[in-house]
Amino acid sequence: MHNDQTLGEYLQSQGVSRRGFLKFCSATASLMALPPSAFAQVAEALATARRPSVVWLSFQECTGCTESLTRSHAPTVESLIFDAISLDYHHTLQAAAGEGAEAARMAAMEENSGEYLLVVDGSIPLGNPAYSTIAGVSNLDMLQESAANAAAIIAVGTCAAFGGIPHANPNPTGAVSVSEIIKDKPIINVSGCPPIPVVITGVLAHYLTFGTIPELDALGRPAAFFGQNIHDRCYRRPFYERGQFAHTFDDEGARKGWCLYELGCKGPTTYNACATLKWNEGTSFPIGSGHGCLGCSEPDFWDKGSFYTPISAGLWGSREALLGAAAAGAAIGVGAAMAARARKKKSQDAEEAQTT
Amino acid sequence: MSSLDDIAVKVEAATGNVTPLLHEIRHALKRVVDGQEGTTIDLQSLPLAPGEQERIESVLGAGEVRAELDALGPTVIQETSYPGVWLVTHRNTEHEVLARFIEVTRIPELLKSQQADIESGISRLATELATADGASFLPQESQAGG
Numbered sequence: 001m002h003n004d005q006t007l008g009e010y011l012q013s014q015g016v017s018r019r020g021f022l023k024f025c026s027a028t029a030s031l032m033a034l035p036p037s038a039f040a041q042v043a044e045a046l047a048t049a050r051r052p053s054v055v056w057l058s059f060q061e062c063t064g065c066t067e068s069l070t071r072s073h074a075p076t077v078e079s080l081i082f083d084a085i086s087l088d089y090h091h092t093l094q095a096a097a098g099e100g101a102e103a104a105r106m107a108a109m110e111e112n113s114g115e116y117l118l119v120v121d122g123s124i125p126l127g128n129p130a131y132s133t134i135a136g137v138s139n140l141d142m143l144q145e146s147a148a149n150a151a152a153i154i155a156v157g158t159c160a161a162f163g164g165i166p167h168a169n170p171n172p173t174g175a176v177s178v179s180e181i182i183k184d185k186p187i188i189n190v191s192g193c194p195p196i197p198v199v200i201t202g203v204l205a206h207y208l209t210f211g212t213i214p215e216l217d218a219l220g221r222p223a224a225f226f227g228q229n230i231h232d233r234c235y236r237r238p239f240y241e242r243g244q245f246a247h248t249f250d251d252e253g254a255r256k257g258w259c260l261y262e263l264g265c266k267g268p269t270t271y272n273a274c275a276t277l278k279w280n281e282g283t284s285f286p287i288g289s290g291h292g293c294l295g296c297s298e299p300d301f302w303d304k305g306s307f308y309t310p311i312s313a314g315l316w317g318s319r320e321a322l323l324g325a326a327a328a329g330a331a332i333g334v335g336a337a338m339a340a341r342a343r344k345k346k347s348q349d350a351e352e353a354q355t356t
Numbered sequence: 357m358s359s360l361d362d363i364a365v366k367v368e369a370a371t372g373n374v375t376p377l378l379h380e381i382r383h384a385l386k387r388v389v390d391g392q393e394g395t396t397i398d399l400q401s402l403p404l405a406p407g408e409q410e411r412i413e414s415v416l417g418a419g420e421v422r423a424e425l426d427a428l429g430p431t432v433i434q435e436t437s438y439p440g441v442w443l444v445t446h447r448n449t450e451h452e453v454l455a456r457f458i459e460v461t462r463i464p465e466l467l468k469s470q471q472a473d474i475e476s477g478i479s480r481l482a483t484e485l486a487t488a489d490g491a492s493f494l495p496q497e498s499q500a501g502g
Contacts, residue, residue, distance in 0.1 A: 018470035020427030030455040036396030235371045235405035
């Protein structure tokens with residue numbers, strides 16, 4: 001696709017009929033979690049959308065976020081959206097290396113100054129610049145340099161959004177999130193370890209379609225995908241309401257698909273779209289496969305105690321006390337929220353104590 | 357040695373969303389009959405337990421019209437046994453489901469010939485007529501002078 005072509009012109013030049021374009025817009029609207037009624041707006045905006053430049057930086061990360069995206073189940077829409085952006089720098093995916101790669105980044109930033117999208121995965125180490133460098137440049141310097149003239153930043157993955165696993169206690173590299181460094185640019189946090197691929201693409205599609213960033217929640221995440229918690233959208237929720245829980249991973253409750261709350265599921269305190277968008281071609285998600293949610297899209301998820309301890313156990317002292325109260329499912333819902341807040345406060349206090 | 361099939365797993369889960377969805381469809385149908393706008397329901401946005409989507413499709417059944425669109429992968433547009441209720445399934449070129457909608461309308465938008473495609477067709481036909489000589493459109497026997 002040429003830079004001066006609109007997406008509509010590009011698709012037409014590829015032999016895509018208007019029906020094909022409408023189908024693409026339908027799938028894209030669904031991808032962006034927009035109501036189907038917004039489909040006409042999407043079609044109108046996409047037809048005239050122009051190709052934004054994207055610079056993708058990878059810092060302290062495991063490449064899981066890029067793996068998630070490139071193994072997405074929707075190659076047609078994905079590839080069209082990727083055709084519709086100009087991915088000018090991504091050191092894992094691009095063919096160029098060394099000075100050639102860095103020259104491409106500098107050229108893209110210069111030619112699209114003030115207009116390019118900066119995507120970041122991975123956290124940034126502040127402990128010592130040499131902990132993580134690219135082409136001899138520290139992550140901190142590269143982030144600040146690349147962010148200076150960006151239109152907006154998408155922090156992909158929990159590491160970029162909240163520090164993630166590198167930030168976990170004792171945080172040996174002094175890892176921080178993008179938003180702890182950059183204060184003067186719009187930042188969209190697409191958290192998750194890894195994030196759901198269609199959420200990454202959905203945010204790109206939103207920018208491509210409307211030229212703006214989507215509505216965000218209090219943690220800077222797109223509200224369309226992170227507006228509700230896993231628990232409220234979980235198909236096992238009716239069992240929770242009735243107090244029917246699996247007690248082990250192979251008991252009768254587990255075999256009947258009952259609620260995994262007592263096995264440590266973090267669904268009630270985790271905001272993400274896994275319960276509806278799902279993974280692997282929409283096949284399933286952790287709870288659907290019999291394992292509780294780990295809460296990977298929330299800040300400090302690695303430091304919130306065992307993945308297999310109920311979320312309120314730490315607050316109420318013993319698992320037995322929790323189980324006694326579990327019979328009243330709705331009451332626990334309130335307790336779980338209180339527990340989450342208390343544990344978050346406890347974790348913040350512990351962190352502050354450690355850093356002072 | 358036991359296999360996975362030997363483990364008795366019987367999922368009892370149900371979100372309770374199937375019946376409300378069917379009521380939503382009923383209300384949407386009434387709006388169509390009253391001359392108001394149609395409704396599109398994105399099935400991906402609803403939490404559904406294993407088997408519930410199949411239950412919805414089973415209740416709706418298959419009606420008289422089924423159309424297939426081949427654009428960026430196949431799309432099947434199936435009228436259900438309830439006239440005015442259509443199940444639209446978009447797949448990509450690898451036949452994976454991209455999106456699935458229930459459209460409550462007299463005819464889904466995708467089935468209509470689109471303005472831009474019609475205009476393009478007019479242009480192509482005009483070019484065809486301008487470049488071909490009159491004999492091109494006669495039966496072959498006539499062209500041979502028989």
